[in-house]
Amino acid sequence: MPEPxxxxxxxxxxxxxxxxEVACKAWNQLPARNGGKVTLSGVSYDNTVALxxxxxxxxxxxxxxxxDRSTGRWLMMSDVCKHCVQAACLEVCPTGAIIRTEFDTVxxxxxxxxxxxxxxxxxxxxVIEINPETNTAMKCTLCYDRMQAGMVPACxxxxxxxxxxxxxxxxxxxxxxxxxxxxxxxGVTQARLYGHDESILGGLNSFYLLLDEPEVYGLPSNPQLPxxxxxxxxxxxxxxxxxxxxLGLAGLRKQRMDRLAAExxxxxxxxxxxxx
Amino acid sequence: MPDxxxxxxxxxxxxxxxxxxxxxxxxxxxxxxxxxWLFGSRDDRFIARYGFAVATVGSALSGLLLTLDLKRPExxxxxxxxxxxxxxxxxxxWAPMADGAWAxxxxxxxxxxxxxxxxxxxxxxxxxxxxxxxxxxxxxxxxLAGIAGVFYAGYxxxxxxxxxxxxxxxxxxxxxLLLASGFAMASALLLxxxxxxxxxxxxxxxxxMAGSLALTLLVVVILAAxxxxxxxxxxxxxxxxxxxxxxVLLGTLVPLALAWRPRLLGRLTLPSAAVLVLVxxxxxxxxxxxxxxxx
Numbered sequence: 368m369p370e371p372x373x374x375x376x377x378x379x380x381x382x383x384x385x386x387x388e389v390a391c392k393a394w395n396q397l398p399a400r401n402g403g404k405v406t407l408s409g410v411s412y413d414n415t416v417a418l419x420x421x422x423x424x425x426x427x428x429x430x431x432x433x434x435d436r437s438t439g440r441w442l443m444m445s446d447v448c449k450h451c452v453q454a455a456c457l458e459v460c461p462t463g464a465i466i467r468t469e470f471d472t473v474x475x476x477x478x479x480x481x482x483x484x485x486x487x488x489x490x491x492x493x494v495i496e497i498n499p500e501t502n503t504a505m506k507c508t509l510c511y512d513r514m515q516a517g518m519v520p521a522c523x524x525x526x527x528x529x530x531x532x533x534x535x536x537x538x539x540x541x542x543x544x545x546x547x548x549x550x551x552x553x554g555v556t557q558a559r560l561y562g563h564d565e566s567i568l569g570g571l572n573s574f575y576l577l578l579d580e581p582e583v584y585g586l587p588s589n590p591q592l593p594x595x596x597x598x599x600x601x602x603x604x605x606x607x608x609x610x611x612x613x614l615g616l617a618g619l620r621k622q623r624m625d626r627l628a629a630e631x632x633x634x635x636x637x638x639x640x641x642x643x
Numbered sequence: 644m645p646d647x648x649x650x651x652x653x654x655x656x657x658x659x660x661x662x663x664x665x666x667x668x669x670x671x672x673x674x675x676x677x678x679x680w681l682f683g684s685r686d687d688r689f690i691a692r693y694g695f696a697v698a699t700v701g702s703a704l705s706g707l708l709l710t711l712d713l714k715r716p717e718x719x720x721x722x723x724x725x726x727x728x729x730x731x732x733x734x735x736x737w738a739p740m741a742d743g744a745w746a747x748x749x750x751x752x753x754x755x756x757x758x759x760x761x762x763x764x765x766x767x768x769x770x771x772x773x774x775x776x777x778x779x780x781x782x783x784x785x786x787l788a789g790i791a792g793v794f795y796a797g798y799x800x801x802x803x804x805x806x807x808x809x810x811x812x813x814x815x816x817x818x819x820l821l822l823a824s825g826f827a828m829a830s831a832l833l834l835x836x837x838x839x840x841x842x843x844x845x846x847x848x849x850x851x852m853a854g855s856l857a858l859t860l861l862v863v864v865i866l867a868a869x870x871x872x873x874x875x876x877x878x879x880x881x882x883x884x885x886x887x888x889x890x891v892l893l894g895t896l897v898p899l900a901l902a903w904r905p906r907l908l909g910r911l912t913l914p915s916a917a918v919l920v921l922v923x924x925x926x927x928x929x930x931x932x933x934x935x936x937x938x
Contacts, residue, residue, distance in 0.1 A: 455807060458737060458738065459738050459739065459805065459806075460738060461722055461735070461739075461740035461741035461743075462718075462721040462722065462725070462726065462741075463725045463726075463732070478726075480715070480718075481713050481715045481716075481718035481719065481721045481722065482713050482714020482715045482718075483712075483714075483722070484653035485738075485739075485806075487651055487653040487654075488650070488652075488653040488655075488808050489805070489806050489807055490650060490651070490807065491646065491647075491649065491807040492649060492650070493649055493650045493651040494651075495651070496651060497654075497714055502714040502715050503715060586649065587646035587647075587649045590646055590649075590807070591646070591807065593739075593805040593806060593812075594805065596804050596805050596806075596815065597739060597804060597805035599804075600800065600801045600804035600805065600816075600817065600818040601797075601801050601818060602815075603816060603819040604797035604800065604801055604819050604822050605797070607822045607823055607858060608797060608822060610858065611674075611851070611854065611858065612674075612678070612793075614851060614854045615675065615678045615682075615847075615851055616682060618850050619682045619683050619847065620682075622683070622684070622844075622846075622847055626684070626843070
């Protein structure tokens with residue numbers, strides 16, 4: 368059994384070149400745009416906008432400027448499926464289309480998915496969407512085919528600044544910790560790791576070094592598994608069913624008692640007549 | 644910003660709204676029919692038959708709508724069987740949608756069998772099929788239809804809660820809300836279908852409808868009060884919030900008032916209340932589903 372593999376994305380060295388996006392699209396033969404049209408976002412130099420069924424890597428440009436634009440910075444982050452150790456998408460998929468591989472990564476089998484979209488609603492990171500060409504849910508596979516051949520995923524291979532690092536999770540965690548300590552020693556006190564330990568969904572096999580709060584990067588601070596929410600909802604629903612069932616039974620019992628009482632009254636009325 | 648706002652919409656739109664509406668009626672109709680069948684008078688079983696008929700037709704429509712809503716409808720059977728092993732998907736019992744698909748299948752199946760048995764028992768179908776509605780088998784089939792029905796009526800809300808979407812994933816109250824509303828809608832529909840044919844059962848259905856409406860109202864209030872303020876502001880302080888208020892007013896409060904004052908509109912009181920309950924149930928589902936979709 369191979370050891371868990373994944374990505375460590377160091378956002379502090381991302382330059383927003385989007386080479387990872389291009390490499391991902393090239394290797395996975397993903398279309399440039401829905402219907403082939405190339406569009407501009409109109410709000411940013413980031414024209415690919417978000418992760419989607421045809422956009423399995425996405426470099427976020429987070430533009431932070433003061434109102435008078437005298438100061439500002441761009442935060443860059445190459446976003447991707449987190450390949451969660453406790454994966455919400457895998458948990459809710461009814462068809463078994465989403466599987467965990469021998470590398471501890473999470474993959475959607477396109478020949479099994481029927482496009483119910485439960486995984487889209489479950490993913491706490493907004494990673495998955497429908498690919499309009501296959502009409503199935505799609506996302507990063509962590510280049511499962513390349514990994515099986517002992518190759519590095521296309522995005523990590525193409526990254527010119529080593530912002531995207533690929534390797535065994537245990538090794539990546541050590542590298543991430545060392546980098547964090549280096550940055551903090553240099554005075555970058557806002558630097559932090561996200562998803563490197565078990566506190567977030569048992570650990571993310573694609574984890575990050577961030578330079579600000581997770582929310583700034585569009586990452587939830589406390590993502591949850593759907594099953595954690597299903598249990599209380601089911602219990603309340605069951606309580607409601609019991610209450611309504613008892614209401615119905617009580618009504619039927621009253622109905623029967625009323626009928627018996629009416630029959631008894633009728634019998635008593637008839638009895639004197641018979642005696643007379 | 645709440646964590647649920649970092650997610651993407653599954654685009655469960657009008658097909659889903661319609662399916663949730665029909666599913667609520669079908670599931671609760673089977674549960675009500677089973678109660679009548681198992682614990683009511685034998686003379687009133689013809690009303691239970693209406694309930695099983697509604698459940699049978701409703702579950703067929705539900706299945707059709709669910710299939711149409713799939714991006715790959717030809718793979719609808721992947722919901723029931725794993726396509727690679729052909730094992731039943733309920734083996735993955737922790738996936739709510741797999742449980743729901745099987746509940747729908749069983750709801751339709753058991754309701755259909757009970758309906759066939761009861762129709763054979765009373766005439767229209769060959770009497771050889773009456774065994775489906777008689778004795779232990781009839782009792783078991785009716786009970787299973789009721790259990791599947793009550794599960795399916797509540798499951799829809801649990802399915803929403805078991806997501807990470809705004810509103811849906813922010814409250815555990817959707818299961819009981821859609822269950823109670825489903826019971827109210829099914830009682831209303833059965834009242835419309837069987838009006839005046841059995842005064843005692845009509846009274847029972849009226850009481851059940853009023854009780855379900857009261858529970859619906861209570862749950863809506865609790866849901867609104869316990870919802871995170873940011874979620875409430877971002878999801879419901881818009882047209883969908885207005886829709887929810889209209890659904891509660893029109894589909895819950897007015898019918899409750901009509902149940903309290905049954906002579907208010909003369910002979911039209913009961914049908915008016917029943918129609919309002921059905922309209923309100925649809926609007927409630929619109930508000931709950933589309934508000935999150937728009938967030």
